[in-house]
Amino acid sequence: EIVLTQSPATLSLSPGERATLSCRASQSVSSYLAWYQQKPGQAPRLLMYDASNRAAGIPARFSGSGSGTDFTLTISSLESEDFAVYYCQHRSNWPPHSFGQGTKLEIK
Amino acid sequence: EVQLVESGGGLVKPGGSLRLSCAASGFTFTNVWMIWVRQAPGKGLEWVGRIKTRSDGGTTDYAAPVKDRFIISRDDSKNMLYLQMNSLKTEDTAIYYCTTDLHRGYSGSWGQGTLVTVSS
Numbered sequence A: 001e002i003v004l005t006q007s008p009a010t011l012s013l014s015p016g017e018r019a020t021l022s023c024r025a026s027q028s029v030s031s032y033l034a035w036y037q038q039k040p041g042q043a044p045r046l047l048m049y050d051a052s053n054r055a056a057g058i059p060a061r062f063s064g065s066g067s068g069t070d071f072t073l074t075i076s077s078l079e080s081e082d083f084a085v086y087y088c089q090h091r092s093n094w095p096p097h098s099f100g101q102g103t104k105l106e107i108k
Numbered sequence B: 001e002v003q004l005v006e007s008g009g010g011l012v013k014p015g016g017s018l019r020l021s022c023a024a025s026g027f028t029f030t031n032v033w034m035i036w037v038r039q040a041p042g043k044g045l046e047w048v049g050r051i052k053t054r055s056d057g058g059t060t061d062y063a064a065p066v067k068d069r070f071i072i073s074r075d076d077s078k079n080m081l082y083l084q085m086n087s088l089k090t091e092d093t094a095i096y097y098c099t100t101d102l103h104r105g106y107s108g109s110w111g112q113g114t115l116v117t118v119s120s
Helices: none
Strands: A004-007 A010-013 A019-025 A033-038 A045-049 A062-067 A070-075 A085-090 A103-107 B003-007 B010-012 B018-025 B034-039 B045-051 B060-062 B070-075 B080-085 B094-102 B106-110 B114-118
Touching: A004 A085, A010 A019, A019 A033, A019 A085, A019 A103, A033 A062, A045 A062, A045 B106, A070 A085, A085 B045, B003 B094, B018 B034, B018 B094, B018 B114, B034 B070, B034 B080, B034 B106, B045 B070, B045 B080, B045 B094, B060 B070, B080 B094
Parallel strands: A010 A103, B010 B114
Antiparallel strands: A004 A019, A019 A070, A033 A045, A033 A085, A062 A070, A085 A103, B003 B018, B018 B080, B034 B045, B034 B094, B045 B060, B070 B080, B094 B106, B094 B114
8 A cells, every 4th residue: 555645744834925835755656646635624725736726716816736755745835724634645556545734723 | 527525524533433325427337446535634645445346356456554444445336436444543634535547546526525524
């Protein structure tokens, strides 16, 4: 089973700053990686898929990159609604399509 | 607009059973693989299992912790997805989300979730 490790566990930034979140896979997942955003009391929302493709309705300030084992989600200029927990997930090979443990993006 | 509405959660004793339902609308259910994801209180997301479409064989896959205890099924005539949970353990306590599959692995649309509590 592929293990995804996200870093940092918590990221404290101010609105307007740039956020960089990382996800590392225990073995190559090619470009088969997604990012989700979850706000308190809400279901997660798909942000990015296949590493660099924005899901429908996702603002352009969100971007993703990476392939193989190392991936990055970047938020170019944080807005107040971006403070949430972010998860990565792979869809490589057979299930289970596991998730990372999450990165909490909090207001500094 | 895609809508997924889970129901059937509640309190159950260890060793008990529960069946969750997910009512789907706003898309052609017959053509979409479906996934269950869960989230223990205050914890991260855990992939539970998926079911393919009838045209893709209707087969299921499960995560190791639930394999042989949980069964995913679908009723395309009713646009319904189910999760039959047997031999429940305290560690199965979680919010269970019904999701659509996107690109054979991702969860594109999510329901609001239903809480399952396993406790004596």
